[in-house]
Amino acid sequence: MDSDKILIVHIAECAGGVERYIRSLLEKMDKKKFQHILLCSDSFKNKDFNGLLEKFIIIKHMHNCLSFNDIKAIIEVRHWLQQLKPDIVYCHSSKAGGIGRLANLGLGYKVLYNPHGWAFNIPYGLKPRFYAIIERLLAKFTYKIITISYFEKINALDKHICKAKKMQVIISGIDNTELIKKANTGNITRQSLGIPQNAYLIGSSARLCETKAQDIMIKAAAKIKKEIPEAFFIMIGDGEKRKEIETLAKTLNIEDSLIITGWVDNPLPYEKLLDQGWLLSRWEGFGLALTEYMLLKKPIIATNVCAIPEIIINRENGILVEMDNINEIVNSSIEIYKDQALRNNIVENSYKRVQILYDINRVALEHELLIEKICSKK
Numbered sequence: 001m002d003s004d005k006i007l008i009v010h011i012a013e014c015a016g017g018v019e020r021y022i023r024s025l026l027e028k029m030d031k032k033k034f035q036h037i038l039l040c041s042d043s044f045k046n047k048d049f050n051g052l053l054e055k056f057i058i059i060k061h062m063h064n065c066l067s068f069n070d071i072k073a074i075i076e077v078r079h080w081l082q083q084l085k086p087d088i089v090y091c092h093s094s095k096a097g098g099i100g101r102l103a104n105l106g107l108g109y110k111v112l113y114n115p116h117g118w119a120f121n122i123p124y125g126l127k128p129r130f131y132a133i134i135e136r137l138l139a140k141f142t143y144k145i146i147t148i149s150y151f152e153k154i155n156a157l158d159k160h161i162c163k164a165k166k167m168q169v170i171i172s173g174i175d176n177t178e179l180i181k182k183a184n185t186g187n188i189t190r191q192s193l194g195i196p197q198n199a200y201l202i203g204s205s206a207r208l209c210e211t212k213a214q215d216i217m218i219k220a221a222a223k224i225k226k227e228i229p230e231a232f233f234i235m236i237g238d239g240e241k242r243k244e245i246e247t248l249a250k251t252l253n254i255e256d257s258l259i260i261t262g263w264v265d266n267p268l269p270y271e272k273l274l275d276q277g278w279l280l281s282r283w284e285g286f287g288l289a290l291t292e293y294m295l296l297k298k299p300i301i302a303t304n305v306c307a308i309p310e311i312i313i314n315r316e317n318g319i320l321v322e323m324d325n326i327n328e329i330v331n332s333s334i335e336i337y338k339d340q341a342l343r344n345n346i347v348e349n350s351y352k353r354v355q356i357l358y359d360i361n362r363v364a365l366e367h368e369l370l371i372e373k374i375c376s377k378k
Helices: 017-028 069-084 094-103 128-139 150-158 176-183 214-227 242-251 288-295 326-338 340-357 360-376
Strands: 006-012 034-040 055-058 088-092 110-114 144-147 167-169 200-205 231-236 258-260 276-279 300-303 319-321
Touching (some): 088 094, 144 150, 144 360, 326 340
Parallel strands (some): 200 276, 276 300
């Protein structure tokens, strides 16, 4: 490693959108000034970060669920921090944020924390009040909290997580040019996936988990299929809810019109095939898939939760529906299917908006300026 460069140790547990965010960020940050190491769960793959990292280190006890393994993960991360002596520790998402900040206690390294969506907004599981208390406590051991939307910052202030001066908003973004290239790579076609050529393809690109509400997608799909016989559905991703989703699809007699791809290295060629792109999240820090749909000119249906309304303006560049409202999803999907003028308006406005507002080069530059400022104060 080069002692003249700023060393950033990233800590991450949840793959999917977080993994894509980190990879895009590392690709664009100045390699003459910054070097990176990733401490992560086994849901990450070393090959996805070729040429971007000094080290790729699996923390074997880091898992999504709360357990005694978290203590082992904290000890393991602490060991690596002591060995690596980073200039910056950058924790991504709530689980890694907890492990990383607790591991750093007493070590004194500057910690950045990006929640990628506050856990206290999750409408199920442990009570939001519990998560808010934990975030308040851990904020005391955080140098700066980066939020990827203004909603996240306002939400944190409402919950008294920390003072405004401890937070910095860096709106998320994508690499438009690179993503278009990725969308046109590989040999992913409807034929190769076994999707009928005349199918009206509706899909989501997200981890299969409670948060992303694929159960609602299946229930909506069953109703849409009755109204649009050529409708076909695809879930681009994998996750802990896959078996439940497959069982539900079979129960609702929709399994023959559904494909679940499993984890894919590049979701863009799959997204390119869609006639509609959905994101039905129950909570969402940003919604990276939405910007990809916008870039690929796909009509969007998304839930009116958390930061999503910052990206999607209802009936201008997509249709917003209330969380878990199956009838609203079905009606919106059928409307898009039937109304060509609405479809054209949505995709045209989406494409303009993503080009102007969501650029990964800006995200990287804002990170560089913040980190250089922090390191200059040492």
